[in-house]
Amino acid sequence: MNIRKIKAQIITDTVKKLFMDCNYFIGDDITAALKDGLKREKSPVGRSVLSQLLENNKIAAEEQIPICQDTGMAVLFVEYGDKVVIEDGSFEDAVLEGVRRAYEDGYLRKSVVSDPVFDRVNTGDNTPAVIHTRIVSGDKIKILAGGKGFGSENMSATAMLTPSKGVEGVKEFILDTVRKAGPNPCPPMVVGVGIGGTFEKAAQLAKMATLRDIDTKNSDERYAELEDELLSAINRMGFGPAGLGGSVTALGVNIETYPTHIAGMPVAVNICCHAARHKSAVI
């Protein structure tokens, strides 16, 4: 395969469009789940909340304004083909410029502060982003982008379980994390779960799980069943839409896994609100 040259501007334009689109246009999977929830929801207040969310998302798409004011910190999963060379610039600079342009030109909120503890001064352009890059063979670049709101991000957790805890231990930790989150992460939520790898790999898998459409299941039947079982258990908790009480607390549970060490069973739970925003592109 020959070397393929890609202009930095193409990367910037693609990233800009991904972040604007994901903040204006909710996925069809979420719309279908909200409509389905409306049929199942037992609480009148809950049904009213779900109707308002559907209406909100319709307004956002029609007027091309953000679904939620928290347009998130920019997270990107990149599969970078090893035959690609960026012309006139660096890949990372091109990505960051795309984020900057999306948040400025797209009227998205700038929510990033420069230093987490001491300064906490807004960087003014929503950069830097969190970029996970994997070099793969090929001459293409695949970008999966998500704007991650922090109302739900703050409710996330990681545990280093011992293998003896088994599947029961995994379930217990996931359900405890959701129960502690309660009404805060803007239910009905999407629960991303990462199991395996190392401490940081589990968290990364959980983030990736939140960026997967909820109408897809894990390809391993055992995990697909676990996704269904956890979703039912969460929907028995009673938090409901907006946490005001009801039967639709979560829209989906997505699990991603990775091989792990003989001594461990890391589990990470990354919670996402109903505005589970993500878009992808291949360059």
Place this chain on the structure above:
Amino acid sequence: MKRLNLPLTEADVLDLKAGESVLLSGTMLTGRDAAHKRLYELIERGEELPVDIKGELIYYVGPAPAKPGYAVGPAGPTSSYRMDKYAQALMDLGLRGMIGKGARSQEVIDSIIRNKGVYFACIGGAAALIAKSIKREELLCYEDLGTEAVRRYTVEDFPCIVAIDCRGNNVYEDGVKRYSEERG
């Protein structure tokens, strides 16, 4: 649905019941994490606040920028628990109530009861819809905080739900208990 004009009177507040939906019209203040920290530090030092909070509602919001032709950008509530540390001091200085989303600490609930206040919830993530009821915004202070600056919103039929009333009834507890299907 019940319609109320802002500022709320004590009689209005006494009449509110947790779980009821209301539409608010009038003016309210906005503020979230960074602004609360600054206000709280002024109170701790015994200094005067840059805005008069007496009788006001404060909406926990950091809006997105307004597109040309819009009065405000999308402006849904942020999680209230992060303001729990500061809420009591503001209530004790005469703040009538708060608008946000999610549960509050027992200290905040006690302060709502003691001060005959109220905590309203609006729908997290319904920012585009909620912004339709915000007709005007005016910057009051802390412009350097950007989205976190303190503003005055003029609202018409702003939709919210009484989450915690002045008797301490709490929809986040009662509503969830009612619909929980968990054993024990």
